[in-house]
Amino acid sequence: MLGLNKKDTGLLIIVAILTLLAPFILNPFPEGSAMAQFNAGYPDLMQRFVIFGIFAIGFNILFGLTGYLSFGHAAFLGVGSYSAVWMFKLLSYNILPAIALSVVVAGLFSLLIGFVSLRRSGIYFSILTLAFAQMSFALAYSVLSNPKFNLTNGETGLQVYADDPQILQGANAPDLPHLFGLPMRATYTMDVGAWSFDFNAGYYLCAVVLMVVFYLSIRIFRSPFGMMLRAVKSNQQRMNYTGLNSKPYTLAAFVISGMYAGLAGGLMAAMDPLAGAERMQWTASGEVVLMTILGGTGTLIGPVLGAGFIKYFENIFSKINDNVLHSWFAFLPDGLEDAVVFVIHPFIGKGWHLTLGILFMLVVIYLPGGLVEGGQRLLNRFKRKKSNTDDATSGKTEPAE
């Protein structure tokens, strides 16, 4: 289908099902029940899943294929957000020009940064991208927000004000981000028995975009171009000796992943017309690295899983507090209950980052291939057990013959 082989079509269908049915999948608990707080099916969070999924897919095209570890990808996301909000301010709240511009601007910006940083490799490349990203953050945070030339609005963040020109804004167009009149906040709530499911226009827009970019990334992975990038990762020197100049390929990969990041930033602004400098800070770049590694570097579906995993558990863990823990462990004797809650306490609520750090370290140490590799190992183990039992039975039958 669409020029994909059977396995890739399967992956695409899995992603399509996961994203399109997310409002059902993420809302497994009935409304008003004790577990309802662990539902993740509300529009804001679902949008974040998908947007960070797009971001991570893009990052994976660079890191997973070429092995260049960029520590400054959040800069492109931030640039994308800023350009989208500027489109809202100048043209209209229609999201199409905004997202188009954010992709283009992020692409140009990454072309500039990539051209300079890709002259070095390894740790130098990481530090160069880190330096560029921190520089962009500092520029956006303070320098470009002076009264004479206010491009980023500094600490407050860029937003749309009533006196902005918005020259294409129609008289009766909605006063918030919309796609030809369909506002991104429009939500249809379906009640089925005790359950209620939210279908949000913005979320479905992001979901469709995710499927498109996921398809594109499959095509990139399977193309001769993707092959070339893999060759860069496995042995760049040998590739150069065969007479191929690897620079255009790595630069193209860098720009593509920068455009993905810009797209994610544009979508972020389209869901909520705001852009702040903190999106560009290097901790944000670190987050996308975490997502990609956790999911599985160099695999197709890994980054999407990693992004969903981190955002989901961030949400869940932040909601658990001591009272919830006490209710969970109420079956234990009192002293033991307190002890258990005391032990778990540092890892929940505000301690989510601690859990994430430990989890990340464990993954890097024991499971360098991330969740995808973990899943494959589990599958293999089951298969081996099956084949073992087959062998055992055949072994038993043989002497009888």
Place this chain on the structure above:
Amino acid sequence: MDAILLQILNGLDKGSAYALIALGLTLIFGTLGVVNFAHGALFMIGAFCAVTLQKLLNLSFETVDESQKDFLGNPLKVETPYVEAWFGPEVGATIIDWSVPLAILFAIPIMLLVGYVMERGLIKHFYKRPHADQILVTFGLAIVLQEIVKYFFGANPIQTPPPDALSGSVDLGIMVGFDPNAIIYPIWRLVYFGFAVGIIGAVFSFLQFTTFGMVVRAGMADRETVGLLGINIDRRFTIMFGIAAAVAGLAGVMYGPLNPPNYHMGMDFLVLSFVVVVVGGMGSLPGAVLAGFLLGILESFASTTWATTTIPGINQIIIYLVAIIVLLTRPRGLMGRKGVMEE
């Protein structure tokens, strides 16, 4: 003239911190070949050693003083630190006052231990893995250490004042013949600079003039041959990791009075220290120190009103800008050697 001197002095304290952290980073990189993203966290742990000691010294017990009354006429409860009870009020008060310098003694064993455990427990398993994996695992470790400190000490900065005798400022201008009040400089910054120079000198002479240092230098040049000569170079490198951790920690201990420690100070310094290492030249110890001071001073020059009005915001980006220029024109850094990190 005096303005230039003042800016140089202003750059010294940050420069000292950069130089010390970069020195530790380079030590680890030069010996073990590991890129340690958790080095900023070690700096932060050092600062929190000072905080811990200060808290320990201020542990007090309550006594009811019948001779004093509060405004309701009840006997006043007086808190006496244990130290004052044990050593007498005056000696005790002095000990509490000098808690930051005393924390040096407290921090050295702790940092050596932390470094040792880190190397044996985690980093050891990553020598054979790619640099990207080393970066990632130490990055994770940095997050974990940072969150642990946040859990115990909270997210707000904690004041660690310098001893009374060393707080306040001194008029340096008069000493070298400028007008009075031309160069007024906080004493603790001078102390910090002197301390940094002392530590750097100690590390260099340790490497230069002791047998242990000689073996380590030989190991940095050619690890395999040293190993073939029957020397347990791994153990020495582990000890060097501990020393690098202690250098970062001590830089943190003494930095407290300049800037109240908070849990993310390590991360803030880490990014800049990496830039410093790269500018100085990966694997070059003198390069790291030189680049640390140079960039610190450059940053202070860029923060003058003249510079910020000419190019707005130059103080925020100067270091990154310099790093980018250096990396592109002199890829090995100021004093980098050939063959280090050039795959």
